[in-house]
Every structure is written in C-alpha cells, then in structure tokens.
Amino acid sequence: MSTLYTVHNVLIQCFFMLVTQQPVFRRFWYPVMPRQQLNGGPQAFDLLGEPLVLWLDEADQAAAVRDRCCHRTAKLSLGKVDQGRICCPYHGWEFNGKGDCVKVPQLQPECAIPANYRVDAYRCQERYGYVWVCLEDPLIDIPNIEEADDLNYRLIQEFYEPWQCAGLRVMENELDLAHPTFVHTNTFGSEEHPTPDELEITETDWGIRVFGKLGVVNPELQQKNLKMGEAKTSRTLTMDWLMPFTIKLKITYPNGLEHIVVNTMTPVSDRASQWCSFVCATIPQPIPLQPM
Numbered sequence: 264m265s266t267l268y269t270v271h272n273v274l275i276q277c278f279f280m281l282v283t284q285q286p287v288f289r290r291f292w293y294p295v296m297p298r299q300q301l302n303g304g305p306q307a308f309d310l311l312g313e314p315l316v317l318w319l320d321e322a323d324q325a326a327a328v329r330d331r332c333c334h335r336t337a338k339l340s341l342g343k344v345d346q347g348r349i350c351c352p353y354h355g356w357e358f359n360g361k362g363d364c365v366k367v368p369q370l371q372p373e374c375a376i377p378a379n380y381r382v383d384a385y386r387c388q389e390r391y392g393y394v395w396v397c398l399e400d401p402l403i404d405i406p407n408i409e410e411a412d413d414l415n416y417r418l419i420q421e422f423y424e425p426w427q428c429a430g431l432r433v434m435e436n437e438l439d440l441a442h443p444t445f446v447h448t449n450t451f452g453s454e455e456h457p458t459p460d461e462l463e464i465t466e467t468d469w470g471i472r473v474f475g476k477l478g479v480v481n482p483e484l485q486q487k488n489l490k491m492g493e494a495k496t497s498r499t500l501t502m503d504w505l506m507p508f509t510i511k512l513k514i515t516y517p518n519g520l521e522h523i524v525v526n527t528m529t530p531v532s533d534r535a536s537q538w539c540s541f542v543c544a545t546i547p548q549p550i551p552l553q554p555m
C-alpha cells in the first residue's frame with residue numbers, strides 16, 4: 264500500500280489549493296451542464312469563479328460567453344434567446360456565440376456597431392450529453408471515453424449535483440479502495456475485504472491508473488442487475504484519474520459485464536464543485552425465449 268499512500272500524500276497537499284488562484288485550471292475542459300438543459304433558454308453557470316451564460320446559437324450549438332453585458336454589466340443569463348442570439352434584459356443589445364454585439368436597438372440602422380461592443384466568449388463543445396467549456400487555450404482535449412461511442416454500450420446520464428467540496432478530495436476518494444468495507448455496506452462493501460486482493464498503480468501522461476481487484480457482496484437486487492446468482496463476487500477495477508478532476512472507473516464482473524462510470528467534479532469556485540457524471544454499460548444479452 265505504500266505507493267497508494269504516496270499518491271494520497273500528493274493529493275492531500277492539493278486539497279487546500281484555491282482553484283481560482285491557479286491559472287492552469289483555466290486550460291482544461293469541464294462539463295458544465297447537460298445539453299438538454301439549454302432547451303429551456305439561457306442558463307447561468309460559474310466556472311472557476313467566472314460567470315458564464317450558455318445558450319443554443321443559430322446553428323443549435325451550445326455557446327458560452329461571460330455573463331456580464333459590456334454595456335452596463337447586466338446579467339445576460341436573465342435575458343432571452345432570439346434567433347440564436349443572447350439578448351440583454353436591460354437595453355436589448357444582442358450578442359452572437361463569438362461574443363460580438365450584432366444589434367443595438369438604440370442605434371440607427373445605418374450606424375455601424377463599434378468593434379469593442381463585445382463580451383468574452385469561451386470554447387464550448389457538446390460531448391457525452393454535456394456541454395463542455397474551456398476558459399483558455401486548452402492543454403489537452405476533452406477526455407476520450409471510447410465506450411461512449413461504442414454501440415455495445417449504453418450511455419446513461421447520471422448525477423448532476425452541486426457539492427460543497429474540492430474536486431481533488433473526490434478524486435482521492437474514488438481511488439481509495441479501503442473505504443467500501445465501511446461506507447458502502449448497504450450495496451457492495453464486504454467486511455471480508457477491507458483491502459483489495461490486487462493493487463497496481465502506474466503513471467499516465469495526464470494522471471495515474473489504478474488497477475485493483477476487490478471482493479464485494481452481491482445482494483439480491485444486484486444479483487438481478489448483474490444476472491449473477493452468487494451472494495459474493497468480485498470487481499476488477501481500472502480507475503483512470505484524468506487531470507485535473509475526472510475519474511473514469513471501469514468495473515468488470517466475472518460474467519463479463521462492464522460498467523464504466525465517468526465522474527467530473529467541475530470547479531465552480533474555491534469552495535464548490537458541480538458533480539457531472541455519466542455511465543457506459545454493456546448491454547446484457549437478451550434471455551432466449553423458451554418454446555411454448
């Protein structure tokens with residue numbers, strides 16, 4: 264376990280880091296909200312303390328700009344979307360997804376709109392059912408979750424919750440295979456397995472990979488879900504920590520079923536994160552019909 268504790272110590276040093284004070288975090292992609300949430304009109308989100316407004320532009324693509332109008336600083340997220348433009352609720356100025364002001368109702372039609380009438384725009388992409396935003400020149404791409412594009416898996420949206428918690432604390436918790444015995448006793452934690460049977464940690468380009476095998480209990484409901492009748496089973500775990508705040512957890516059961524959980528703790532502020540998660544699960548083989 265010594266290597267694991269070394270990793271713990273490194274992460275613990277980061278727990279108290281003020282994420283908004285570290286410019287490097289502005290150079291990663293983060294999921295900020297489910298794409299379908301934008302169907303309800305403009306939405307506000309704080310990313311690393313930066314107020315954003317997100318909406319669907321004229322191409323029906325997600326757009327993100329600073330949530331402060333360049334005129335008198337009204338919150339654009341309180342406005343509306345018209346023909347793919349975000350319209351300020353105060354004096355009606357309209358902005359496109361690049362942040363350019365494209366309409367000033369108080370100007371005569373023949374007057375050109377000054378080029379400095381604009382708001383900061385941010386990189387914005389849709390992936391895995393979420394809208395992802397990067398505030399500055401990205402160091403790496405959005406994490407590639409190959410199972411999400413594989414027809415042998417179903418992609419299922421899971422939790423989207425605000426947490427009063429630092430992202431790295433959650434990352435550390437997910438890699439910690441000593442806690443299921445005590446915390447997850449109502450679902451899979453086994454008293455007989457306070458430590459994993461196997462554990463191997465390797466460095467990757469942008470994080471670490473933890474491989475482990477853990478004995479678990481298999482209660483009745485889970486027996487149905489997994490189509491496994493045994494009261495005890497094991498999980499083979501491949502956990503990728505993808506810097507800075509994403510964990511891809513792949514669980515493989517002895518019958519071959521796979522369950523991939525992707526959790527990102529998107530940094531909202533120095534004190535809060537938004538938990539964004541989705542799952543890719545293998546599709547169980549249909550049970551063959553018995554002849555009548």
Ligand code: FES
Binds near residue numbers: 334335355
């Ligand atoms: S504050 Fe936005 S148009 Fe005036």
